[in-house]
Amino acid sequence: MKIAVCLKRVPDTTAKIVIGADRKSIDEAGLKFVPNPYDEFALEAALALKEKAGTGETAVYTLGSDASAETLRTALAMGIDRAVLLQSPGSPDGMAVAQALAAELATAGFDLVLMGKAAVDDNNHQVGPMVAELLGLPCITSVTRLSLEGGTIEAERETEGGIEVSTCALPAVITCDKGLNNPRLPSLKGIMAAKKKPLETKPAALGSATFEVTGLELPPDRKAGRIVGEGAEAVPTLVGLLRTEAKVL
Amino acid sequence: MATSKVLAVMEQRDGTLRMVSHEVLAAARRLAGTEGTVDALVLGEGPVADADGLGAFGADRILTATHPEFRLYNPDGFAVTIGSLASGYLAVVFPATTTGRDLSPRVAARLKVSCASDVIDLAAEEGGVAVTRPVYAGRALQRGRITSTPAILSIRSNTFPAEEVARPGAVTAVEVPAFAARVTVKEVKAKGEAVLDVSEAGVVVSGGRGLKEPANFKLLEDLAKAFGNAAVGASRAVVDAGWRDHDAQVGQTGKTVSPGLYIAVGISGAVQHLAGMRTAKTIVAINKDKDAPIFKVADYGIVGDLFEVLPRLTEEIKKVRGGQ
Ligand SMILES: Cc1cc2nc3c(=O)[nH]c(=O)nc-3n(C[C@H](O)[C@H](O)[C@H](O)COP(=O)(O)OP(=O)(O)OC[C@H]3O[C@@H](n4cnc5c(N)ncnc54)[C@H](O)[C@@H]3O)c2cc1C
Ligand SMILES: Nc1ncnc2c1ncn2[C@@H]1O[C@H](COP(=O)(O)O)[C@@H](O)[C@H]1O
Numbered sequence: 001m002k003i004a005v006c007l008k009r010v011p012d013t014t015a016k017i018v019i020g021a022d023r024k025s026i027d028e029a030g031l032k033f034v035p036n037p038y039d040e041f042a043l044e045a046a047l048a049l050k051e052k053a054g055t056g057e058t059a060v061y062t063l064g065s066d067a068s069a070e071t072l073r074t075a076l077a078m079g080i081d082r083a084v085l086l087q088s089p090g091s092p093d094g095m096a097v098a099q100a101l102a103a104e105l106a107t108a109g110f111d112l113v114l115m116g117k118a119a120v121d122d123n124n125h126q127v128g129p130m131v132a133e134l135l136g137l138p139c140i141t142s143v144t145r146l147s148l149e150g151g152t153i154e155a156e157r158e159t160e161g162g163i164e165v166s167t168c169a170l171p172a173v174i175t176c177d178k179g180l181n182n183p184r185l186p187s188l189k190g191i192m193a194a195k196k197k198p199l200e201t202k203p204a205a206l207g208s209a210t211f212e213v214t215g216l217e218l219p220p221d222r223k224a225g226r227i228v229g230e231g232a233e234a235v236p237t238l239v240g241l242l243r244t245e246a247k248v249l
Numbered sequence: 250m251a252t253s254k255v256l257a258v259m260e261q262r263d264g265t266l267r268m269v270s271h272e273v274l275a276a277a278r279r280l281a282g283t284e285g286t287v288d289a290l291v292l293g294e295g296p297v298a299d300a301d302g303l304g305a306f307g308a309d310r311i312l313t314a315t316h317p318e319f320r321l322y323n324p325d326g327f328a329v330t331i332g333s334l335a336s337g338y339l340a341v342v343f344p345a346t347t348t349g350r351d352l353s354p355r356v357a358a359r360l361k362v363s364c365a366s367d368v369i370d371l372a373a374e375e376g377g378v379a380v381t382r383p384v385y386a387g388r389a390l391q392r393g394r395i396t397s398t399p400a401i402l403s404i405r406s407n408t409f410p411a412e413e414v415a416r417p418g419a420v421t422a423v424e425v426p427a428f429a430a431r432v433t434v435k436e437v438k439a440k441g442e443a444v445l446d447v448s449e450a451g452v453v454v455s456g457g458r459g460l461k462e463p464a465n466f467k468l469l470e471d472l473a474k475a476f477g478n479a480a481v482g483a484s485r486a487v488v489d490a491g492w493r494d495h496d497a498q499v500g501q502t503g504k505t506v507s508p509g510l511y512i513a514v515g516i517s518g519a520v521q522h523l524a525g526m527r528t529a530k531t532i533v534a535i536n537k538d539k540d541a542p543i544f545k546v547a548d549y550g551i552v553g554d555l556f557e558v559l560p561r562l563t564e565e566i567k568k569v570r571g572g573q
Contacts, residue, residue, distance in 0.1 A: 126354035133358035138431035159347040210397035211363040231553035
């Protein structure tokens with residue numbers, strides 16, 4: 001079983017966002033970067049599936065700047081076998097990224113491609129299903145439970161109306177949501193081993209981007225709120241304000 | 250600018266339209282303007298209740314695509330059908346629901362065009378469709394322009410209020426092309442009693458570790474019932490502790506909600522929690538710690554013990570709602 005994981009390097013989720021001089025991107029100075037949290041569920045799923053099968057290969061792909069090599073090393077330290085860095089300047093749109101990843105994955109003959117449901121920086125929710133369409137593969141998104149039996153996947157995802165249970169045949173693309181598993185931490189031994197694992201670097205074959213970023217700004221500050229009072233006695237005042245001032249009742 | 254045609258993809262479940270469909274129509278209407286036309290597309294196994302009333306919410310035409318395999322969501326069948334209809338439209342608008350987020354990028358990839366998800370504002374411009382969308386878990390707003398046509402968009406719930414705009418709403422059946430269903434949705438398991446999803450509810454009352462133990466969520470359920478249209482949310486701390494299902498989790502690794510009213514009870518207000526609820530129209534915080542960060546984003550706060558404040562609040566809300 002050959003499994004690929006697509007992993008994106010993103011700013012730490014607690015990082016304070018500072019708008020860059022171009023007013024279109026963030027100022028990255030001093031920011032800590034981490035693997036996209038949803039992609040960690042994908043890494044864990046890949047490792048668990050390989051362990052269960054007892055054989056196979058896991059590979060991790062990142063499209064990004066050279067700094068992404070560090071994120072790939074984290075994945076290798078968790079236990080992934082090899083890594084590929086598709087070098088790309090700037091931040092192309094979802095479709096351009098999907099085209100580059102699809103072009104690369106098409107040549108490698110994977111049984112399963114695992115991704116996160118979304119990257120927490122661009123919030124696109126799109127690269128997974130796009131790659132699947134481009135490769136002509138089945139795709140199930142935002143998966144919280146996954147099982148594999150004789151080449152058939154059964155997966156659950158949480159929708160607004162209930163838990164949707166889907167099946168598809170391998171090869172397939174699956175995007176992972178929180179709840180699927182608990183990602184392991186890299187062990188010290190893993191970190192040492194990662195240094196010797198193959199990390200291939202090549203330029204990304206980006207598609208053309210037709211989503212143009214025209215601006216980035218901080219969300220408007222919420223206007224300063226107020227404490228209406230202390231304890232249960234403050235409740236009537238609160239309810240009054242909700243009716244007359246906020247007009248939400 | 251040429252007159253704009255916009256396709257609005259409706260969402261239905263069990264033969265009934267979901268409320269978010271009216272919001273999709275409102276967003277589509279905004280793009281098309283009064284001169285342009287909006288077509289509402291309803292995919293299903295058979296007739297969908299209320300679909301023929303979509304004219305009252307701004308649909309110039311109602312396109313129905315029926316197929317025996319469309320009882321449940323059919324990712325490949327839906328994507329092929331929408332792809333086959335999409336040419337000639339300025340934009341195709343989806344809801345940013347689990348289904349819409351799954352479907353919109355598939356359609357974009359089939360058409361080799363770009364897609365913008367979770368859109369909170371939009372406008373038709375010379376040369377494309379301009380959008381605003383939250384990025385970095387709501388800590389920044391991105392403005393962008395899709396220059397490929399049709400522009401594929403998904404809109405965030407509770408952002409484009411449903412509007413009554415009388416348009417013709419003529420019903421036309423459209424053909425479903427042949428497709429290969431690579432993914433089969435076997436069933437949709439109900440989550441116990443039909444609960445309102447936090448991402449769709451007009452009022453969300455959320456609890457955190459301050460509730461002390463799972464059984465105390467009864468206090469929040471009572472408050473939600475008093476509101477009538479409220480859903481119960483939770484912080485990650487209590488979801489991780491197994492007190493609540495993770496589909497109730499609000500925040501960066503949970504749901505993003507924009508209700509009219511969000512009440513945070515016994516929640517400290519960590520940045521990752523704020524990421525999921527800071528776009529609520531009105532925020533109320535109840536916390537015994539006056540320095541809790543949640544008070545920085547709350548419009549109204551009560552400093553106090555939630556076990557005293559909650560029952561009183563439920564009582565007062567019942568009075569108000571009862572008097573309507
Ligand atoms: C990568 C990452 C992603 C995350 N994603 C999310 C996410 O999606 N959603 C999320 O919520 N968190 C998320 N977190 C976790 C987040 O950082 C916080 O740990 C979490 O939100 C804290 O939950 P809490 O407010 O319930 O608990 P606490 O921080 O423990 O706060 C409990 C609050 O209850 C108050 N309290 C206690 N007793 C009473 C009482 N009797 N009456 C009134 N008030 C009382 C206390 O004063 C305190 O403010 C994430 C963290 C990371 C690292
Ligand atoms: N630059 C990238 N390199 C590798 N994988 C990516 C990249 N961008 C997105 N992905 C994958 O696609 C998923 C969804 O991302 P997005 O569509 O950007 O929200 C992520 O969780 C990753 O698995």
